[in-house]
Amino acid sequence: LxxxxxxxxxxxxxxxxxxxxxxxxxxxxxxxxxxxxxxxxxxxxxxxxxxxxxxxxxxxxxxxxxxxxxxxxxxxxxxxxxxxxxxxxxxxxxxxxxxxxxxGPTIASDMARNAVLAVLFSLVAMFLYIFIRFKNWQYGFGAMAALAHDTIIVIGIFSLFWGILPFTMEIDQSFVAAILTGIGYSINDTVVVYDRMREYIPIYRKRPLNEVINLAMNDTLSRTLNTGITSILVLLVMFFFGGETIRGFLFAMIIGIVIGTYSSIFVASSLLYDTAKKRGIKT
Structure with missing residues (x-):
């Protein structure tokens, strides 16, 4: 970048x-x-x-x-x-x-400002939603860090490969739409994992927190992978057989879903454990 x-x-x-x-x-x-x-x-x-x-x-x-x-x-x-x-x-x-x-330059300036505000507002809204739903700031922190991770990785890949890959990789309104869609997909996967953790923590109170989190992740792993793979297959078909004008958008979507699936398993859950292992999670 x-x-x-x-x-x-x-x-x-x-x-x-x-x-x-x-x-x-x-x-x-x-x-x-x-x-x-x-x-x-x-x-x-x-x-x-x-x-x-x-x-x-x-x-x-x-x-x-x-x-x-x-x-x-x-x-x-x-x-x-x-x-x-x-x-x-x-x-x-x-x-x-x-x-x-x-x-025009004035319209372009307004679009750039609105795009940044849209991404920031979505992140804040997601944090508040997670905090209110799970009643613990650790859940919100883990989810937001995972979303920031997803966004930075997608933007970084576009920065690294524009001018190299044989299709347009412009940062435009469709790219912002892909980023927001990826954020929504990632938070959905994360909420599924978090829901299972919230369900298991009161049941297995005597077990160490890391074992409970691992159990919840294993229980939702097949669902997370199946959802990600089926979504990616559809996007790959559209990427190879669709029009040139939407190829950059589809590429951002594919990368966003791959990284979002990864982060909901390895980033959000790990950060939740790191921030809660000393004091635990209130239920």
Missing amino acids: FVRGLNKGIDFTGGRAYVVAFDNSVRTQDVADLLTPVFGEAPQVVTFGSDNQVRIITQYKVDEVGSDSEVETELYEGLKSMLGPDVTKEEFLNNYRRSSEIV
Whole structure:
């Protein structure tokens, strides 16, 4: 995260994004070289799906109202040598430009702030829910630490592999949705384990706490693994056979469920034991 950073999408940075298809395969660097003189700076160009389709992201005139047509004309002029002499601007916009998206800097700033607030609010709400339901702060602490662990791991993987894996790994609104979905999935698994612990602790009062926690975890292990595996299988099918535009979202979901399943077993329960082994857990 601190070395490579994140590949923020235009949802959070503002800008223009165009998906352009060509008749033949193209190199992203060639496309960027052609558009640099036009836009005054090198745009971000990545392969989008097949090797003859690219996604172009630029900040060029994003804050100028009414400049959309002008920018589209300059985009066409910049790419004309790759399109062929017989391709008109109208044909380019209808057949070669597959999609376009524009987000102003003010809207992008609001989206970024709201995304951070959404994640923080969800974590606080989860802590309060766990604390009220189980009436012990140790449960809430273990669950929140596990959720923070899940979120950091998913964000870190996106930071590590963007630009390396052959699909878009932008940090945009769909990524935030994947993070929140993963948080919900992880806390659900954790609550199932915690419920069994709360049930067993009064029954096995004379046993050491670690044995009771281990017994509860073993009792819910098959359910946790079966739920995680079936969810991952569905997401894998969608990942390999679904559209290119949702592949980054699905990748975040897959990583989130894998890490969430792991953390509900190995992180949340371990932290619960570490914080309660001296004084025990009130029942």
